[in-house]
Every structure is written in structure tokens, then in C-alpha cells.
Amino acid sequence: MVAELKMSREEVAARYWRITGSVVQMQVRDGHCIFYHPEQGCTVHEGRPWRCRQWPLHPSMLAEEDNFKTITASCPGFVPGMEYKKFCRVFRALMAQGDTGKFAA
Numbered sequence: 441m442v443a444e445l446k447m448s449r450e451e452v453a454a455r456y457w458r459i460t461g462s463v464v465q466m467q468v469r470d471g472h473c474i475f476y477h478p479e480q481g482c483t484v485h486e487g488r489p490w491r492c493r494q495w496p497l498h499p500s501m502l503a504e505e506d507n508f509k510t511i512t513a514s515c516p517g518f519v520p521g522m523e524y525k526k527f528c529r530v531f532r533a534l535m536a537q538g539d540t541g542k543f544a545a
């Protein structure tokens with residue numbers, strides 16, 4: 441992201457990040473990520489954060505089946521008909537290996 445924006449890390453942090461302890465989040469503007477543009481989508485796509493690159497694989501899916509249902513229903517790239525318990529088992533195994541790219545259709 442720092443390279444994408446061609447700014448120093450300190451400047452990016454001050455202008456765009458919300459830092460709480462060791463957690464870095466993007467600032468929110470008008471109810472969404474500061475980098476989201478209604479017509480352009482993500483304006484830092486090539487430099488988007490790791491968590492954004494992992495989407496739709498979010499750890500909250502392991503905590504609540506409703507989160508799994510909501511996210512899989514909104515993502516057309518998800519393998520259709522994936523059963524929740526199987527998803528959790530495979531996702532945990534992939535997370536342990538550091539590989540979460542195997543759910544996309």
C-alpha cells in the first residue's frame with residue numbers, strides 16, 4: 441500500500457490508517473473504507489491489505505455459521521454448496537499451512 445500510494449509509511453499511517461495497539465485498520469469515510477470509491481471500487485487494489493486479499497475467507501466464518509452463510513451468499517466465486525463443517529475443517533487446515541486460496545471456484 442505504501443508503494444502503491446507513493447508515500448512514506450508514516451504519511452500513509454497518518455492519513456489513512458486507524459491503529460489500535462498492534463491492529464491496523466483503514467479509516468472509515470461515509471460508512472465505508474476510505475479507499476472505496478462508488479464507481480471505481482478499491483482505489484488501492486494492487487496495494488490492498490492482506491485481509492482484503494484474503495476475502496472472502498474471513499476468520500469470522502469459523503466463529504459463526506451465519507457469517508459463513510452471509511459471506512458465501514454474497515460472493516459468486518465461492519464453491520457452490522460447500523458444507524459448513526467441511527469448510528471449517530479445510531479452512532483451519534489451510535490457515536495452519538498459510539494457504540487460503542483454495543476455495544475460489
Ligand code: SF4
Nearest residue numbers: 473475476482488492
Ligand atoms: S479492498 Fe480493502 S482497501 Fe480496498 S476498498 Fe475494500 S476494504 Fe478498502
